[in-house]
Amino acid sequence: MKLIKFDLPVDGVQVKSIEELREHFTAEILGHYRSGLLFKWLSSRKLYDELSEVKLLGEMESDFDLLKRLSEILRVYADDDSLQLLIEKINLKFDHEVNNFSDSDSPSELECELTSPWMVASNSNFCCESMRDFLDIPEGDLKEFFVEAKIDELREKAKGKKLPLSLQEMLFNCDLEIAKIILAENISVNCCFVMDLAKKGTPKTREFLAENPSVNIEVQQYLIETGSDEIKKALARNVSVSIEIQSILAEDPNWRIRYCIAKNPSISFGVQQKLSQDSDVDVISALAENSSLLDEYENLWVSSKEEKIRIGLAKNLKLSVSNMEVLSKDSSRKVKKALAGNASLPDRLQAKLMHDGGDEIKIELARNESIAIALQAELSTSWEIDILIALFDNKNLADFVKKSMFPRFNNKDLAELKEKSDELNDKHTRALLQSLEHSKKLINANFSNSIFMTDAKRERIQMDQDELDRKCDGLSREYDAIYEKYKKYKSIMELKEKVENL
Secondary structure, eight states: OOOOOOOEEETTEEEOSHHHHHHTOOTHHHHHHHHTHHHHHHHHTTOHHHHHHHHTOOOOSOHHHHHHHHHHHTTOOOOHHHHHHHHHHHHHHHHHHHHOOOGGGSOOHHHHHTSOHHHHHTTOOOOHHHHHHHTTOOTTOTGGGGSGGGHHHHHHHHHTSOOOHHHHHHHHHOSOHHHHHHHHHOTTOOHHHHHHHHHHSOHHHHHHHHTOTTOOHHHHHHHHHHOOHHHHHHHHHOTTOOHHHHHHHHTOSOHHHHHHHHHOTTOOHHHHHHHTTOSOHHHHHHHHHOTTOOHHHHHHHTTOSOHHHHHHHHTOTTOOHHHHHHHTTOSOHHHHHHHHTOTTOOHHHHHHHHHHSOHHHHHHHHHOTTOOHHHHHHHTTOOOHHHHHHHHHOTTOOHHHHHHHGGGOOHHHHHHHHHHHHHHHHHHHHHHHHHHHHHHHHHHHHHOOOTTOOHHHHHHHHHHHHHHHHHHHHHHHHHHHHHHHHHHHHHHHHHHHHHHHO
16 A cells, blocks of 8 residues: 655654654654554655564553553663653643643633634633634734634644644534534544544534544544545545545445545555446546556556546656657547646656647646746747746746746737626626526416416426526636636736836
8 A cells, every 4th residue: 555655743743754753752652553643654654664563563551561662663762761751741741731720821801802712612721822822823813813714724724733632622622613623634633532523523523534644443434334425535535544444435336435535645456456447437537647556557548448547647647758658649639738737747748748739738838837947938938828827827937937928928918808808797797697587487487377388388498598507607617717817917917017117
């Protein structure tokens, strides 16, 4: 089973290497061992010697014995007294954090008004200012962070942090769903809360928990047995989902669940074999795009008759150069377009696609963050607006290329884009009004008792309504695309003006 690299949360640090783990070694490693997270981290870092020894440990009678053996395997040099202190520290941490506040630390009534809804609801003594510092929320912005529009931003702030046990308890005891979600998706969530969240959490909370890579196999098993399709999809996206759960998900009747497990970079060889014969071509296409794809399927599917499978393969970042070469000659423009966007595409094949392909392929190359500087310079000489905008948006665009592009952007093209945008907006508005007017006719037809209103007439009116709705949707998408292009072009023109005024 191939795992993508992830950091191990220990001692408030996201550990990336064995050296960092030794430096920040604490008794928290016991929880990671029992949850299985330590195994996956060692495997993802290719620390196979340590992994093989850790796998032989099994469960020991005491925390001390287990911690001592782990310290020996990981070559952490600590005496027995030091190890015992680490265990006592982790055991006492919760009580210390919850109870070690004086009355003066408790938030005042005014502070509670300026802090989060969950702070008031949880009856916790956790200091308001500590909460502000913990999430790095600027002065004066605390209240705003808890309105609906800021929830995602708040989650992102908390997600990458190691939550203290006192804060975890506060979140767990809070009645608000957002508090439970923040706890459920945090990789440092304590195991004493996890099963309760799985059993008693809201559907959304359970969904975030299912995608948390620190959740152990017992909880994964419970979630798959009791969860909805959305929870199963979240499990399928979990990079640490067990092989047993992967196998169950790969046989789910819902193709979208199989699609999610097919895209999981930690997919096992056996599950790949199952999904390689899936009845749904979209599932096989997702597997073809997976960077963990086995070579035998890559070599087989490069000549597949199914265009979707070849498109998926063309997007695969681990695709061999020889198979990229084959796909660069593919008869399908969609396959070449997908290949042009592949960040692993060699410079030689980038140049081949650019000179053999049309504007669609050049646009994808312009978006490719790995595009060679020589090709950036060549594309920058184009007068095609879509190519110029795509290239200018590329975050790896060389500075000298970007500066050379400014003369290509002008007020005339900007005015034309504005005119097209306004014209499409008017068309969409008229089509929408026409659709709304016709919908009244449809309602009257459906409720009419007239002998002249036959089923055939109702069906005809319904067909006309469907056609008008499709027209509205098409115009809406067309308008959104041209307006987005206009906004980008306008921002480039504003930047150009600033540069010229320097």
